[in-house]
Amino acid sequence: MDQVLCDFEGSFLVKYREKYPEEPFIPLEERNTFYIADQYAKLEPDMQDKARDIWNAEGFFLNLPEIKGGCQALTEMSQMEDVDVFICTSPLTFYKYCLQEKFKWVEDHLGPDWISRLVITKDKTMVHGDVLIDDKPRIRGVRDPPSWKQVLFTAPYNQKVDLRGRQRLNTWTDDCWRDIIEDFKKRI
Amino acid sequence: MDQVLCDFEGSFLVKYREKYPEEPFIPLEERNTFYIADQYAKLEPDMQDKARDIWNAEGFFLNLPEIKGGCQALTEMSQMEDVDVFICTSPLTFYKYCLQEKFKWVEDHLGPDWISRLVITKDKTMVHGDVLIDDKPRIRGVRDPPSWKQVLFTAPYNQKVDLRGRQRLNTWTDDCWRDIIEDFKKRI
Incomplete structure (x- = not known):
């Protein structure tokens, strides 16, 4: 489902930037690990947990937009x-x-x-x-x-x-x- | 899981009789359909819904006892x-x-x-x-x-x-x- 039918990455980035507008982020085109948490962990040690909070939240999956088509x-x-x-x-x-x-x-x-x-x-x-x-x-x-x-x-x-x-x-x-x-x- | 690892039938009957003490019930040894609802439907038309309310309730699965061993x-x-x-x-x-x-x-x-x-x-x-x-x-x-x-x-x-x-x-x-x-x- 994720990233084949459901736009996990795009939705994550929107919600992450809304919640942590001052924090560094990884643009979609620079994402280079399968697990988002692995790449955010390299930014700063606590970024991994901040990232996880986004997709672990109630409603995250339910509201994922569809991958087009x-x-x-x-x-x-x-x-x-x-x-x-x-x-x-x-x-x-x-x-x-x-x-x-x-x-x-x-x-x-x-x-x-x-x-x-x-x-x-x-x-x-x-x-x-x-x-x-x-x-x-x-x-x-x-x-x-x-x-x-x-x-x-x-x-x-x-x-x-x-x-x-x-x-x-x-x-x-x-x-x-x-x-x-x-x-x-x-x-x- | 159900009826192999988790005692769905036994737990259902206990909870059903607690909730509907006046209603007819099917003792375990007389259960003869795979789906409980099918057999309860034969008792009275609305018994199927009453039975379903039991296993559809929050906590029913979580609290199922283990099938012994x-x-x-x-x-x-x-x-x-x-x-x-x-x-x-x-x-x-x-x-x-x-x-x-x-x-x-x-x-x-x-x-x-x-x-x-x-x-x-x-x-x-x-x-x-x-x-x-x-x-x-x-x-x-x-x-x-x-x-x-x-x-x-x-x-x-x-x-x-x-x-x-x-x-x-x-x-x-x-x-x-x-x-x-x-x-x-x-x-x-």
């Missing part, structure tokens, strides 16, 4: 022949609000039927699939290799990542995602 | 060589409380490390594994057949179910679970 693409993808779409998302360590808010987000943006397509897990390798569209540069877990091939969804912090044979998806707003899915359908 | 068995199972244990649980349709309470339950009863072993999904066929210990008589989903073989954890409503080649696990308090896991290890 993501929900429309998912809806269309789910209507493709022989394609089953699931949303696989990892919870925050501080899970008090994010679990129910991720569910509510999916319900609000995609509809209640999508709740049964939502899988919450810290280990995405345990979920079966052919393709995983995800922004994380390196996904590890108990199952190695996983059943799926990752398509790296582009985010500022993964621009320079070694693709190791993976495809990239830069945006939902052109029809590239459709070509990728059609291509996978031919291969499997 | 379950957490100890899981802890020991996770220490077995070449065994990775995950907890795979389906959320209620009314997910407001159960998601975070399932996480908290696991944290309280098994420890914070187990959070990363928790998978929340309505479709358990999508989760990869060799064995799924589950009380549901018939588990269906997108992946058919799933990667795992089910071991049916005994509950009142699944006593007479056709096992269709499946093994049963009646309790965590003897060492049968260990034999089942060792047996699977030999087969795979």
